[in-house]
Amino acid sequence: MNQKHLKKQNPPDKPNLLLSHLQLGTRDYNPKQMAIREKVFNTIISCFKRHGAETIDTPVFELxxxxxxxxxxxxxxIYDxxxxxxxxxSLRYDLTVPFARYLAMNKITNIKRYHIAKVYRRDNPAMTRGRYREFYQCDFDIAGQYDAMIPDAECLKIVHEILSELQLGEFCIKVNDRRILDGMFAVCGVPDEKFRTICSTVDKLDKMSWEDVKKEMVNEKxxxxxxxxxxxxxxxxxxxxDLAERLLQDQKMCQNKQACAGLSDIKLLFSYLQLFQVTDKVVFDLSLARGLDYYTGVIYEAVLTQAGLPPLESAGVGSVAGGGRYDGLVGMFDPKGRKVPCVGVSIGIERIFSIMEQKASAEKVRTTEVQVMVASAQKNLLEERLRLVTELWSAGIKAEVMYKKNPKLLSQLQHCEEGGVPLVAILGEQELKDGVVKLRVVSTREEVDISRADLIAEIKRRTSEA
Amino acid sequence: MNQKHLKKQNPPDKPNLLLSHLQLGTRDYNPKQMAIREKVFNTIISCFKRHGAETIDTPVFELxxxxxxxxxxxxxxIYDxxxxxxxxxSLRYDLTVPFARYLAMNKITNIKRYHIAKVYRRDNPAMTRGRYREFYQCDFDIAGQYDAMIPDAECLKIVHEILSELQLGEFCIKVNDRRILDGMFAVCGVPDEKFRTICSTVDKLDKMSWEDVKKEMVNEKxxxxxxxxxxxxxxxxxxxxDLAERLLQDQKMCQNKQACAGLSDIKLLFSYLQLFQVTDKVVFDLSLARGLDYYTGVIYEAVLTQAGLPPLESAGVGSVAGGGRYDGLVGMFDPKGRKVPCVGVSIGIERIFSIMEQKASAEKVRTTEVQVMVASAQKNLLEERLRLVTELWSAGIKAEVMYKKNPKLLSQLQHCEEGGVPLVAILGEQELKDGVVKLRVVSTREEVDISRADLIAEIKRRTSEA
Structure with missing residues (x-):
């Protein structure tokens, strides 16, 4: 700890390492944030498992x-x-392309899987709005040759279940179909080669007014x-x-084969959504485009609509889930171009974290699960404490001791109050003589002597109640 | 599906994407591997939580x-x-340096945390032996100014618990201390500036004979x-x-202050390990060196010793956990060089996976948790199936349907047998008329009619038994 030693630790060529030593757009998660994250993940994973999904993992970098x-x-x-x-x-940009690569590589033609992992984008970070350069995606996908719209409807059902269970407030799931968009572009007189770029512009309707979108279409494109x-x-x-039925009668749309196929599928989709009891939140919205190239059929996006939510800078930034059908992607990785139809959804977990964190900011969130601290009221009882805590660990009880030979009782109790530890098992000379432990309930300060033989059962009883 | 379409999917400039499209040394985890991985993680995380640890996360890349x-x-x-x-x-190389950076950046002076995440090394992969370029580390560390050897002993206790619970067979935990090594080098006449490089050579004793190690010391160094x-x-x-006591009497060693401090601490450590009831597996071994620069005190490494284990190419490759004390690392990230003493352990999870996978290779491992499949015995019952599965999901039951309008009963049953789904709820015209569902137990082929009102309770009863 002397000056000489400090110098050694801080060599002259970098005397002043900055404190904020992380790349912009990335972040550490502290224990409280991790506790919230774990809760959110558990809700999402439970839903995926309830719908029978397996899970896989892929490397963080792909060729x-x-x-x-x-x-x-x-x-x-993309980060290279x-x-x-x-x-x-390169670092993976999403979980969909690695999934398709995985299916092709392993010649898998049907699977229902979820994948929760981090992805990377060299984007402009907007961390207060939950937009990071490193962020989690929670993907659920169904691959396989099935009858139309049944797996697609289940993906929407899953979004509905997750957003309801997380209690994020009102939400709405917008649905459209790439074939309807393409058909619409065709009947409106957009040249074929401009479909994708015009589609990108339509995709901005959640952030820009129609006037500005139109300007971009006419002036730039x-x-x-x-x-x-x-x-x-x-x-x-x-x-x-009803809108799908109406458009099937639309004199321009009905002439386009692709649009008709898309509209019929939207009708079928809604009939399944009725059986799944989720039509209250689903809207067929012709302005929904989604930017990615690989979609081939139904697309959807869930947005939070409740007013007064944390920093939703402008309308549409409330997107918390999105996905769609991509029947061509797996074939791009297969040497013979064999296709595997896929549909999936990605839950925008970072935005959900931001909201849950904001909600929990005033609350005390426990970051450990410790049931009991083994404490001592007098000096020279370290050995006794270590012996008792070993007994408790063997019985599967979550327990800890302070790493001091002679900690003060007060500081042991304070540690419990700060960390939300419900019980303290206090050892003293008298207790050791009597073969008991003083069990203290931190919240009520009640203390009872429990015989050593009954201690484990008593701790289990009291902490299973909580 | 026509040829024209396939051509579009496979542009001429890359007609033949290779099937094995992953970097050497990385791998996908399939659902069976994931199920095993989840089980191993649960054991390890339970142990960390039993010892009162919080968890944090850091970005995959650091400056x-x-x-x-x-x-x-x-x-x-290091991957840049x-x-x-x-x-x-750069991609993180381990979880210890990011942890130290996190502590310094957030001015945290005491914490007990675990961190499970992937790290990256541009090493020669040896995948059959569980050595990858991307692999998980499971770290548990205790930071804070505490009394000597108490947290250090708990780290060894944790290694003992985890390796016992995972039932990997016989193991041994080697312990040494950097101060003893340095003291030993000093009394043996190694010049100061050669301590680290000679230490690296000693570290090879688990892979090389003493003769070769000596040759490297004399000829190369x-x-x-x-x-x-x-x-x-x-x-x-x-x-x-006993060995620590003997060396404290050794006429050369006892003259070196550092060595004496290390030896006294080893004695103290063993006294705590006795209280923790783990001395059966711990050996004080003066050949243990460990390569990393940042250790300052106690170091340890756990190795599997049971014969007949999967590809342990040579002795010492059986290392499954390692760690030690690093009191100087956090200070390197603090502008004022403030130190935070730390001790920790890293569980070598990839090797453990390899062993568990090998063990499970003959077994059937379930990759989903589906309790019941909703099936139909006749045609045109899709709507009824979707209605029933919706009911089950609402009740929290893990259930699935096949995504076909009219699947064959046989293929629905086969799906259950292959995936280990225990129950099938079969709908038919007659059952619908009678207000019942035929519940089939897949393993015994027993079938009973259950009224719709009792179905959920019956499924829960039967699957909680299993």
Whole structure:
């Protein structure tokens, strides 16, 4: 601890390491945040398991070429590893592409799996709104050749269950279909080669006004005013099964084969959603586009709609889940292009954490599960404490001692009050002579002498009640 | 599915993506492996929680300079991220350095925490022996200014509990102290500046014979024969508290202050280990060195010793846990060099997975927790199936349906047998008329009619038994 030693620890070439030594857009989770995170994960995993999902894991980095050409304009946000003399590697951008790579590599043609893991994007972080460069995704996907819309409907059912159970307030699940969007673009006179880029612009409707979206279509993307106006009419439409029926009668839409297939599927989807009892929250919304290239059918996105929620800077930033059908992605990794139809959903867990954290900010959240602290009232009882705590551990009780030879009773009790430890087993000379332990209930300060033989049962009884 | 479509999926510039598209040394975990992994994690986390630990998480990448100068010769194995116009980043190499950075950054002076996460090393992978480039570490550490050897002893207690509970067979925990090693080098006549490099050579004793180690010391590192021979005598010693007492009387060792401090602490440590009832597995072994630079006191390593275990290429490769005291590391991240004494242990989970996987290779491991499949015996009952499964989900029952309009009863039953689903709730015209469901027990093929009102209770009763 002398000056000489300190100097050794801080070599002159970096005398002043900054305190905030993390990359912008990443963060540590402290124990309280972890306790909240664990609770949220447990809710989500329980739901996935209730729906019969298995789980898999994939490496955090993939070969660079695996990710190439899958994310459209967002590909620039991929983190690459330095070429240190080996294959070119990138950090995964989502869990969907690694899943598709996994299916193709292992020739799996049907599976229902969830995957909870971190993904990486070199995006502009907006940490107060829960947007990070490293963040968790919680994905549930169903792969396999099945009858139309049954797995798709189950994905929406899962979103409904999770958002309801987490009690995040009012929410709404928007649904659309890539085929309807493409059909709509076709009948509005958008040239084929502009479908994807116009789709990207429509995707901004949750952040931009129609006027600005139209401007981008006409001025930047070179669409005709007339086509843009026609799109404008469609993308203002929202409804339920009735809207799908109405559009099937629409004189322009009904001429487009793709649009008709999409609209019929939306009708079928709603019929299953009725059986699943989730139509109260689901809206067929023609403005929903979603940016990613790989979707081929139904797409959806859940947004929180309750007013007064934490920093939702502007409308639409409340997105907490999204997904859709991607029937072509697995085939891109198969040497023979064999397709495996897939549909899935990703829960936007970081935003949910932000909300849960805000909610819990005033509350005391326990960060350990300790049931009892083994304490001493007098000096020279370390050995006795270690003996007793060993007994408790053997019985499966969560217990701790302070790592001091002679801790003060007060500081042992304070530790329990701060950490929410419900019980203290206090040893003293008298108790040792009498073969008892003084068991103290921290909340009420009640103290009772319990014989050593009954102690374990008594601790279990009292902490299972809580 | 037509040829034209397939061509679109497989653009001409990469017609033949390889099937094994993962970096060497990384791997996917399939559902069976995940089920085993979950079981192992649960055992380890339960133990950490029983000892009162909180948990934290840190980002997968750290600023490059955070990792610089912490790992000695192993620094060359660090994965760097590509400089894409931002700070220089590296993937974490272990969980200890990020933990120290976290403590310093948040000015935390005492905490007991565990952290389970992946770390990255550009090492030569040896996957059959459970050595990967991406692998999990399970770390438990105690930071704080406490009385000597109490937290250190608890770390060893934890290793003992975990390895016993996982039933990996016989094991042994070797203990030594950096101060004893340094003192030994000093009294054997090793020049100060060669301590670390000679220590690295001693560390190879678990893989190399003494003759080869001596050769490296003398020929490569320029040590005198005489000094090497003296080291050779010491590093062949192993024992318990008695050995520490004997060395405290050793005429050379007792002259070295550092060595004496280390030996007294080993004595104290063993007295606590006796109270914790773990001395049966702990050996004081003067050949234990451990490679990392940051250790300052007690060091330890657990090895599996049972013969006939899966590919333990040579002795010492059976290491499944390791750790020690590192009192200087946190100070390296603090602008004022303030120290926070730390001691911890890392469980070598990948090797444990390999062993558990091998053990389970013949067994059938369930990968889902589905309690019941909702099936139909006739056609046109999809709606009824969806209605019933919705009811079951609402009641918290893990249930599934096949995603087909008219699945064959046989294929529904087969799915249950393959996946270990214990019950099938079968709907048919007659059952619907009678207001019952035919509940089939998959293992016995027994079938009973249960009224719809009693179904949920009956499923819960039957699956809680199992």
């Amino acid at each position: 660079k070429e695996t990710l190439t050409g899958k994310y459209g304009e967002d590909s620039k946000l 590893l330095k070429d240190q003399g080996g294959e070119l590697l 070179g669409l005709s005013e007339e086509a843009a106006d026609q799109i404008g009419e469609y993308v203002s439409m929202r409804g339920g099964m | 490059k300079e955070t990792l610089t100068g912490k790992y000695g010769e192993d620094s060359k194995l 991220l590509k400089d894409q116009g931002g700070e220089l980043l 320029g040590l005198s024969e005489e000094a090497a021979d003296q080291i050779g005598e010491y590093v062949s010693m192993r024992g318990g508290m």
